[in-house]
Amino acid sequence: MFHAQVLTLFPEFFDSPLACSIPKRAIEAGIVAVDAIQIRDFATDRHSKVDDSPYGGGPGMLMKPGPVVAAIREARQRQPGTHVVMLTPSGSRFTQAKALEYTEKSSITLLCGRYEGFDERICDYVDEEISLGDYVLSGGEPAALCVLDSVIRLLPEVLGSPESAVLDSFSEEGILDWPHYTRPEEFEGKRVPDVLLSGNHAKIEQWRKSQAASRSRQRDVKGKGHDE
Ligand SMILES: C[S@@+](CC[C@H](N)C(=O)[O-])C[C@H]1O[C@@H](n2cnc3c(N)ncnc32)[C@H](O)[C@@H]1O
Known part of the structure; x- marks a missing residue:
């Protein structure tokens, strides 16, 4: 079975899209499992704070390294060998070839940002940085969902007619x-x-x-x- 994990502050974002059509069928058939890990569960202060203001000033808040890196470690422990992907506008462009490459892995973990993005040091803890395109989303969740959906439909046995994916x-x-x-x-x-x-x-x-x-x-x- 292919294991996907999402590291997110909004696990509920994925509920409805994964509960219909092709992803739903793939999950029900036991071809893929998708688990959400709540980054806030790894905050250590009493307010469960996951963001803080940027050094050097400027607008907005950033994802703090502590909770995010602890969530990445949890993901690696749950799925040893998982390929950890940070969703960020500064990453390399996601493509169909990349989706196909991910299907050859046993597990991927998609790290979703919010606010103004991540503390730069978090990049040292991921395997790859991926962008969906040259525009800015309010969070990594819609990007993670696109990656998930495109990977799931390429997994063996997911599409009723496998040649559809080959002809896409x-x-x-x-x-x-x-x-x-x-x-x-x-x-x-x-x-x-x-x-x-x-x-x-x-x-x-x-x-x-x-x-x-x-x-x-x-x-x-x-x-x-x-x-x-
Ligand atoms: C408001 S964005 C931060 C944008 C950041 N300040 C910048 O200009 O690059 C918040 C989060 O949404 C996600 N995101 C936004 N646009 C994205 C894109 N094109 N591809 C992948 N993830 C994206 C990332 O996870 C990012 O950390």
Whole structure:
């Protein structure tokens, strides 16, 4: 079983998204277990304080190293060998290739920040720093959820049809999915492309590949796929 842990001040954030659709089924099937660890449980003062003001001044508060590092140690103890990932806008960009890489691990632990982020020294206690993109979320939880969801759907046996994941956007580096159509054949004057109704599988495959390549070029997807 694949074990995911989230270190967070808001464990309840994950309840509803993990209780529906694919993550729910994967958890029920025993393919993945997701455990939340409350960082505040590792605070040592009587007010359970996990944040403090920055040295040198400036707005906002920072996650204190003490409780966060104690929570990381607890996570490593619960799942020896777990890969600890800090969610931070300063990290390397999360990609489909990274999601696939995580499925090869036995466990990942996702560290969610709040406030103005982490005391810099916490970085020495994690294995990797990951960003979801060039924008700022109010906390690491939505980022952790995206990582979790993208990893869970790639785990063996999770998707009803395993080839869906293989054909998804980015499965081939730099290549988006092709356009899809379902019934009706015509909707408000917009017709399904004739080739998809032709029954000619070779032509359909050729059309899909060329559509995927041209939209990847147009939308400037990073990667080498469509340049080759
Ligand atoms: C308000 S943000 C802190 C932003 C920080 N002051 C900065 O400018 O880089 C609080 C927390 O949200 C999470 N977060 C925000 N944006 C993120 C992103 N793009 N990717 C991953 N995590 C993010 C991080 O865990 C961060 O510690």
